[in-house]
Amino acid sequence: MGVGNGGDGAAGAIPGPPPSSLSSPSSPSRRTRREVTLGLLASGVALAAAPLVAASRPPRPASDPFGAPGGTAAFQETYRGRLIRGAWTPGTGPAGTGQWQVTVDGRPLHLMRRADGTWLSMVDHYQSYPTPLEAARGAVDDMVPGQGLRDVAPGPVGDADRHAHPYSHTQGVPGGVHA
């Protein structure tokens, strides 16, 4: 029960060129300095080999409980001088839920899902993006040059026993909130 079981990153990364085909709320001028370096993440990611898909693939609907991206489940690029990497790892839970692990310059960027399937990051909490990649770019847009991410995520909210919920975990980077 519950909308969008925790961590089922179903939005599907839309990788690589041509940049103009990537849906984004930003204006074209923001893309001029971006260098796209695409690569599949190799070992360390528990994925079956997945083919790259065309950049025009639409995001997966939020109602897909399994969230297997089907197409590309990883992205890597240098954007505004920062290395963005993301990988979708299938879960080991009963519903096969998985989650996206995204890093900016090697540090985790915690993402959260909206009910409409879009994504928020810890850096930008008041608007959402169609894909984890775009959420990561949006985060980089709002980070100060020279500063890095901290490992920060929301904690468990409220009484765990309250209305016992079958999927009671939240997607997040282990470690909770650090000063």
Added chain:
Amino acid sequence: MAYTRKNVAKLTREERRRFVDALLEIKRRGEYDEFVRTHIQYFTTDGESGLRTAHMAPSFLPWHRRFLLDLERALRRVDSSVTIPYWDWTRDRTTTSVPWREDLLGGNGRRADRQVTTGPFAYAHGHWTLRVGVTDGKFLTRDLGRSRDPIALPTGSELERALEDPLYDLAPWDSTVSKGFRNKLEGWGSGRGSSSWHNHNRVHRWVGGTMLGAASVNDPVFWLHHAFLDLQWTRWQRRHRGARYLPARPPGPGDPQYGRIVARHEKLPPWDVTPDELEDVSRIYRYV
């Protein structure tokens, strides 16, 4: 005896000084950073699982009402004359308006790194180092109006669109509802760009910098903004006499929102108070 919360544009110089000094004192004591942590912890979303309290839920308004009361109590322990002022962004709409003044919140961030360099909360002045944050940055940042792709603050008409809705909130009680006062005020929309965020969300975007992320409480404008939103709840209640917080009863086990939102008579974490108990706070404060 109820105390008053005032429009920040109408504070006397003395009131401004006392408000700022009380904030700096609770920061110095370490109390302020606890509020930053709490807000990070309680921002859960409707596409994940678990209970939602502070955002994307009906309890957005009572949660922040209580959150502001806690901050205000902390300030009043330092100086019992202090109350949280509100920022009416339908009127004070430019980057040099109140509250962006040297003796209040300080001004905009500078171009190079969006660092706030004026006013009491400028890192360089030594009294406002960010300790709890989404990044390892130590200084407060702002980008008023979003310089790279300018936007405007919400207008009086946008606010009115929320106020005129007679329903407090409705199923599925999340960020996708297009009717109801709560989400029209909180401001989650769909689609891209300017049309996708309104009122509360738009203001966070307009201020930018620190106010954009999970650690938005690091910018004291957070309190002035939420006081104005809290005032809208009071206005809405007066306009729609008898209209109550919804849902009155929790969703049942067959409902996708079961266990995910707080109903009128349920306790609102992290406190023991219920939304019902927070609907009328007229014996504590009133807005002037």
